[in-house]
Amino acid sequence: MxxxxxxxxxxxxxxxxxxxxKAVHTNTAHSEFAPLDQARVRAAVREFLLAIGEDPTxxxxxxxxxxxxxxxxxxxxxxxxxxAAHLRKQFFEEGNHEMVIVRDIPFSSTCEHHIxxxxxxxxxxxxxxxxxxxxxxxxARCVMGYSRRLQVQERLCGQVADAMMAExxxxxxxxxxxxxxxxxxxRGVRSAGALTLTSAVRxxxxxxxxTRAEAMRLLGL
Numbered sequence: 001m002x003x004x005x006x007x008x009x010x011x012x013x014x015x016x017x018x019x020x021x022k023a024v025h026t027n028t029a030h031s032e033f034a035p036l037d038q039a040r041v042r043a044a045v046r047e048f049l050l051a052i053g054e055d056p057t058x059x060x061x062x063x064x065x066x067x068x069x070x071x072x073x074x075x076x077x078x079x080x081x082x083x084a085a086h087l088r089k090q091f092f093e094e095g096n097h098e099m100v101i102v103r104d105i106p107f108s109s110t111c112e113h114h115i116x117x118x119x120x121x122x123x124x125x126x127x128x129x130x131x132x133x134x135x136x137x138x139x140a141r142c143v144m145g146y147s148r149r150l151q152v153q154e155r156l157c158g159q160v161a162d163a164m165m166a167e168x169x170x171x172x173x174x175x176x177x178x179x180x181x182x183x184x185x186x187r188g189v190r191s192a193g194a195l196t197l198t199s200a201v202r203x204x205x206x207x208x209x210x211t212r213a214e215a216m217r218l219l220g221l
Contacts, residue, residue, distance in 0.1 A: 036076060041069040075110055076148055083145025084163035086138040093131045097171070100133065101125045101218055105140045111183050112150035120179025120195070122157075125215045126164055127171040127204060134168060153179055153198050161200035172203025174215050197221075 042065035049056040049064065056065070105122040122143045146159045157177045164173040176199045185192045205212045 035080065036069075036073050038069040038073065041072050042066060045069070074148075076150070078145045078148030081145055083142045083159075084167050086141040086145065087134050087163060087167035089138055090132055090134050090168070093128075093133055096128050096131045096133060099125055099127055099215060099218065100136075101215070102136050102139050103219060105143050107143050107147040107177075107179075109147040109149070109151045109153075109156060109179075111181060112152060114183040114187070115150070116182045116186065118153065118179045118181040118183070118196075120153075120177060122160065123176045123219050123221070124160065124164070125174040125205070125219065126168065127211075129169055129171045132168055132170070139164075153177055153181075153196055157198045157200040161202050165202050170203065172205040172207075172211070173200075174202070174205040174212065175200045176216075176219060176221060 045065040045068045046056045049061060054061060056062070102124045103121075105124065106120075107122055108117055108119045110116070111118050124139050124143070142163055143160055146156055146163070157175050161173045161175040164170065164175075176197065178195050178197045180193070180195055184190070184194055201212065205215060
């Protein structure tokens with residue numbers, strides 16, 4: 001084997017090792033269930049304070065990095081769980097094919113574009129199939145789990161609907177969310193009070209306009 005062939009084989013091995021290393025890194029450091037690194041959060045907050053011209057050693061800011069790290073553990077706790085798992089607590093009620101609606105579920109999330117909060121209410125409607133239902137509180141916990149992540153409202157809405165479809169296998173799901181985004185109220189256009197409405201429609205609610213209209217009427221939308 002020539003020196004050139006040896007070099008080529010070595011390059012291939014190096015490239016394969018790099019790809020494997022990147023894959024392992026992606027599956028661990030960026031895993032959906034990776035733990036929050038509070039030490040890195042504290043260091044990042046201190047750097048942020050310096051970057052905006054503040055003094056992180058002054059009395060009012062001494063504990064700020066630690067406070068923010070603790071807050072992040074709560075605000076992004078949905079990264080350490082599978083929110084759909086809440087829906088696996090199920091019951092069977094034969095003959096139940098009527099709409100189940102949970103309105104005005106309060107939620108708060110963090111916009112991934114500006115790292116600012118958006119706060120609102122979620123409305124979830126589904127039609128069971130084969131009498132398969134879940135506890136009403138489980139739906140609220142599912143919403144809370146997905147909202148405790150960096151999000152955009154459109155994706156959040158869809159994740160809740162998809163989880164309901166996957167775990168309950170209902171005839172259909174309709175999720176509507178309305179929220180006020182502080183990235184619009186505190187900066188930019190500064191439109192205080194403006195609400196963003198999103199919906200995710202699955203199954204019979206997507207295919208049957210009459211059923212969808214009935215659900216929207218019951219939701220008062």
